[in-house]
Amino acid sequence: MTTTQVPEIELDHVSMRYQTDKSEVLALEEVTVDIRKGEFVSLLGPSGCGKTTLLRIMADLIQPTNGEIKIAGGTAKEARLAQKYGIVFQSPVLYDWRKIKKNITLPLEMMGIGKEEREKRVDSLLELVGLTDFKEKYPWQLSGGMQQRVAIARALAIEPEILLMDEPFSALDEFSRERLNEELLSIWSKVSNTVVFVTHSISEAIFLSDRVFVLSPHPGRLSAVVEIPLPRPRTKEMRNRKEFYELISEIRDSFEGV
């Protein structure tokens, strides 16, 4: 890695203050992070600590009240207009009137990719998230977890340069979750995009990430950055290693140090 490389995502003293009629919430205070191109990072923290807010700032969906954000040296808006983002929201956000396959191909349509190519890609994406049989169904015919998997397939469809995922697997059972963790890593190793992954689960954060950003609440601050030195590719058995457990307790401690 060259030292002159521009960070893919760069937040400089970013603060976010939500103004409501009566009260004011300081959701983020002075968050400064650099995320390298091709890096996989997790945002970990308790509910309400500003993870979604941080992700939405990175995606140019909201503007921070203070501080600056740069994507690959440019503005977040430029990155958005260049269609660099794939986003998995905390809820599936599927379009009711589109069948599953059409929901997945939506971003491909938006990028002007032809019908034939779309059809081709949708099959492998459906297979990836295990929903091949549900291709022609409407979203309401699927369970919550299945809908979330559709949302994941949709975000992966364009192989985005920056993949922002807000608790994508929290609606899933432990087995699907671990399987999709591995699938996500294998896709990431092929596409080598930059991933920012929000989660509540310490072990999930460790298994997936190069670095884990621990956030603390009220106001949301970056309280620790934990390097995960586990080698790549990550395998199931690594979850049982001593190092893995040590990392878990290290992150736990960083929570308590707050």
Add this chain to the structure above:
Amino acid sequence: MLMNRVAPVIVWAVSILIVWQCLSWVFLEVLELPLAQSKLPYLHELARTFPDYADVLLAEGAVTFSNAALGFLFGTIAGVFLAIMMSISKWVEQLTFPYAVASQMIPILGLAPIVYGIVHDDQISRILIAAYITFFPVALNMLRGLRSADPSAVELMYSYAAKPWVIYWKLRLPAALPGLFSGLKIAAPLAVTGAILVELMGATEGIGVIMLRNLYYGPSHNYMFWLTVITGAFLGIVSYLLITLFERILTPWQPEFRKTGGED
């Protein structure tokens, strides 16, 4: 399953007919009201008059219906267009909405002769009135529908750097369809009623025209009068059912059309 849905309708229809027939008998034979058959005629008398009169009803009904449909179409286009403009620009909404509301305060009964006085053509004024009636409920419900799109769904479009018109085409318009259809379902029977109203005030053809003529000829045309009234109501129902049919075809994802469990 079909039985479950159809049976109540049949039971209702049959009971209404029976009550009708009984009341008619009571008016005529028990209370001995003057002109009892004008108040509520025997159904079998209506049925006997119907075959001879069916041709006329069909011809005049078709005139009324096609004019109402044309007006309904124009009203829908205008309503949808205004709703889209209002949803794009708050400025347009503030400018036009008060007038749209105020326009609805003018009674149709007063408006119809004014419109006729201006255009001097019963066909055009019928179409205009039907369009006028259709316009408001369509615009209002369409606007609500356009605004009903889930904010996260809009953000998703935003994250794809979608152009505003693409957001409309792929998100806001489909999300607005259920709202549009509830507006259309309110407007369709009203458009028919509006067209008939214009005919009552002077036209050459249509259900309203023969309704008035039968009324004018008095008791001898009583059964024919009742048949025209029933035909008018029937046209309203047909217009409603047609919209419902389109709704089912165009918006099959709506909660009320979702099949639950094993029924089919």
